[in-house]
Amino acid sequence: MTSETSAEPQVLGLLERALSAGCAASLRAAVKLGLADALGDTPATADDLAAAVDADPDALRRLLRSLTCYEVFAEDSGGRFVHTEVSRLLRADAPDSLNHLVLWMTEPWTWELWGRLDESVRTGKDVFVDLHGREFFDHLHVAWPESAAVFDLAMTQASRQSATAIAGALPLSGARTVADIGGGQGFLLASLLEHHPDVRGILFDRPDVVANADARLLDGGALAERVRLMPGDCRQEVPADVDAYVFKNILGMNDEDAVVVLGNVVKTARAGARVIIVENFVDDGPGQRFSTAMDLRMLLTVGGRKHTREGLLGLVERSGLVVRDVRPVNSYQHMIEATTPA
Numbered sequence: 001m002t003s004e005t006s007a008e009p010q011v012l013g014l015l016e017r018a019l020s021a022g023c024a025a026s027l028r029a030a031v032k033l034g035l036a037d038a039l040g041d042t043p044a045t046a047d048d049l050a051a052a053v054d055a056d057p058d059a060l061r062r063l064l065r066s067l068t069c070y071e072v073f074a075e076d077s078g079g080r081f082v083h084t085e086v087s088r089l090l091r092a093d094a095p096d097s098l099n100h101l102v103l104w105m106t107e108p109w110t111w112e113l114w115g116r117l118d119e120s121v122r123t124g125k126d127v128f129v130d131l132h133g134r135e136f137f138d139h140l141h142v143a144w145p146e147s148a149a150v151f152d153l154a155m156t157q158a159s160r161q162s163a164t165a166i167a168g169a170l171p172l173s174g175a176r177t178v179a180d181i182g183g184g185q186g187f188l189l190a191s192l193l194e195h196h197p198d199v200r201g202i203l204f205d206r207p208d209v210v211a212n213a214d215a216r217l218l219d220g221g222a223l224a225e226r227v228r229l230m231p232g233d234c235r236q237e238v239p240a241d242v243d244a245y246v247f248k249n250i251l252g253m254n255d256e257d258a259v260v261v262l263g264n265v266v267k268t269a270r271a272g273a274r275v276i277i278v279e280n281f282v283d284d285g286p287g288q289r290f291s292t293a294m295d296l297r298m299l300l301t302v303g304g305r306k307h308t309r310e311g312l313l314g315l316v317e318r319s320g321l322v323v324r325d326v327r328p329v330n331s332y333q334h335m336i337e338a339t340t341p342a
């Protein structure tokens with residue numbers, strides 16, 4: 001074997017990685033076209049699928065060929081396409097669908113940010129404010145309401161993956177009131193209330209997010225009597241008279257803000273109140289390609305991060321909380337249990 005041929009896998013491997021935006025774009029196109037929904041359990045040709053989703057047959061065949069390289073759909077020996085376990089997750093009607101998460105990861109505005117990653121790495125700060133003149137969440141809700149709606153649906157899909165495991169694992173014995181801070185549309189809170197029938201809940205998030213809360217929490221919903229929807233900015237305030245505060249997947253904002261938010265609990269809550277933080281660590285657990293990429297995206301958007309285990313524990317302690325326990329909730333998420341000082 002010559003040195004030229006032995007270097008080929010590395011060359012190809014590097015070039016594939018450099019062009020991996022093509023994979024992300026293909027996934028986005030599949031969702032936008034409704035490709036996974038158009039393909040049922042019967043194998044279909046590219047021409048059939050092109051007719052079903054109103055696409056150019058040759059271009060659609062090329063898209064499918066690209067996707068099959070990533071186990072998203074497969075081609076059978078007769079040249080027809082079938083679902084794989086991965087492509088089924090793109091179907092809108094799959095109970096564990098990830099279609100909105102795929103859209104959220106690939107929203108058009110994200111591509112411009114990635115192109116400026118070197119600047120963020122040089123400065124250690126986001127590029128979002130420089131590009132758009134406003135903080136990320138403010139801009140998202142004002143300028144891109146459709147993208148904000150995708151975000152809320154995506155977070156609900158992410159919560160759906162783990163809510164039951166988390167609801168069962170949360171140490172809530174003796175707690176009467178739980179507040180989910182930055183709780184999104186409240187899928188986790190609803191699961192918690194269903195799992196703990198004696199507990200009352202507060203869903204705290206930005207006004208336009210709580211306004212579109214899970215139907216179970218809204219007026220007339222099955223859990224509405226036991227829940228308070230509280231719009232607000234947790235950098236300014238958190239609810240009082242709460243036995244347990246939940247922070248799931250929200251402390252990736254920049255560290256100074258995260259300390260302020262947790263510090264607001266120390267200031268507001270009664271002594272010994274529980275604080276339960278659910279996060280995936282960037283240095284622990286499977287899925288590091290995902291969490292390291294998400295870490296960089298958070299740097300670009302909010303100057304934030306996915307924390308290491310030590311980093312997050314340090315931040316919790318800096319805020320004045322007392323760490324009691326750290327344990328896994330499932331294969332990729334951990335729970336930190338802390339309390340306000342006695």
Ligand SMILES: C[S@@+](CC[C@H](N)C(=O)[O-])C[C@H]1O[C@@H](n2cnc3c(N)ncnc32)[C@H](O)[C@@H]1O
Nearest residue numbers: 155159182183184205206232233234235248249
């Ligand atoms: C990554 S999402 C996580 C949502 C939810 N906890 C979950 O795990 O699915 C972060 C959430 O924090 C909310 N959020 C961000 N900054 C906030 C702030 N300053 N005050 C209140 N909520 C905020 C966002 O609106 C969003 O719903």
